[in-house]
Amino acid sequence: MIRDARVLRAGFVPREVEHRDAEVNHLSTVLEPITNGDPANTAIVTGPSGTGKTCISQFVTERLREEVIDVEATYVNCWRNYTRFRTLYQILDDLGKTIDIHRQSTPHDELIDRLQQYDGPRTVIILDEVDQLEDPGVIYDLHSLPQFAIICIANKEEELFSRVDDRLVSRLRSSEHVRMDKYHDEQLYDILHARVRWGLDEDAISDEQLYRIADAAAGDARLAIGMLRTAASKADRENHERITDDILLSSADDARAQIQQKSLDTLTPHQQVVFDIVRDHGPLSPSEIHDRYTENVDDPRTKRTVRTYLSKMAQYNLLDAEGTSRDREYTVIDHAALSSPE
DNA sequence: ACTCCACTGGAAATATAGGTCC
DNA sequence: GGACCTATATTTCCAGTGGAGT
DSSP: OBSOGGGGSTTOOOSSOTTOHHHHHHHHHHHGGGGGTOOOOOEEEEOSTTSSHHHHHHHHHHHHHHHOSSEEEEEEETTTSOSHHHHHHHHHHHTTOOTTOOSSOOOHHHHHHHHHHOOSSEEEEEEETGGGOSOTHHHHHHHTOTTEEEEEEESOHHHHHHHSOHHHHHHHHTSEEEEOOOOOHHHHHHHHHHHHHHHBOTTSSOHHHHHHHHHHHTTOHHHHHHHHHHHHHHHHHTTOSSOOHHHHHHHHHHHHHHHHHHHHHTSOHHHHHHHHHHHHSOSBOHHHHHHHHHHHOSSOOOHHHHHHHHHHHHHTTSEEEEOSSTTOEEEEOOGGGGGSOO
8 A cells, every 4th residue: 555655754855846836946046156156145934834845945955966066965953953052063963074073072162163164065054943943043153154055944934033133133134035835725635646646556545535634734734744644554554455534534633643742752751741731730820830840740840940841832832821921821732623624 | 000929031150961181 | 080171951030021909
């Protein structure tokens, strides 16, 4: 039933990108100068989740590397490497320049020096989920280095700008913006159809079922492909010839749960206790949360630290914060509820 | 309209974990 | 071993905000 599992995996970059010609061309044009060894402008790619931001960024850089020999590319997910140090370290690591700095006691100035002195081929650096960065100063560090072309990927442009300092804002204003919108149902169908053609058996899934996935995903291609993947692997496990409606139904929730689980996995044990409390006991004020948390854990952190946990989880879209002052209450965001048709 | 106080989030101080170097 | 680095996590301190209660 599954012919090629790779095409359904999360990070897969297809050979052809559907319905994003304008955006692909725009981004290609921005990077164009580095084919002549000239510095390229910084690109900012924004749009809701699952609109193909990461996909087209990697697609464009891969195509660039096919055309030009002397170009490298590196991809950093700022969500997992959220500090300045880790981001810079990850980049150097990809460039193979960390051989003698596997030591922990390296100041981050040293890392910047390394990057400045980098004399290898021109390199495209993709900074994904850049709005999750704790200190957006990294963008500033990299922005000024001519041998690197930067692609910044973020959900909302305003949120990105509100967190960086004024000097950087004015610099970023002159950079190229590529804005992406949610896919329509037919476009999602085309994307799914292409993946099915490459990855699944001929009759594994019907057109009507693909449209149902497209509808349930509400314009989010990552979610849609996730649903297709969970459905296909479940059908495969249970030795079905094709994906049944029952399997399809359950895979929608499974796929959502998987995406939330990914965020949950990055939380520390203390943070998970806090999340569980909010999930199990409905809307709670910060002090109620802290009281319960203190009872549930051996070595409790301070209120201030728990507050930092809460705002971090709100940023990750795990929690929702209502109210600005004394009326502040936290609730979990129910991802399944997003599925109801608008 | 006025005061109170829980809550927010920035900044600085401190603690911790892990490394290098001699 | 000990002296001395570092990044990162947490705590301490605090000015500012705005809802709730009078």
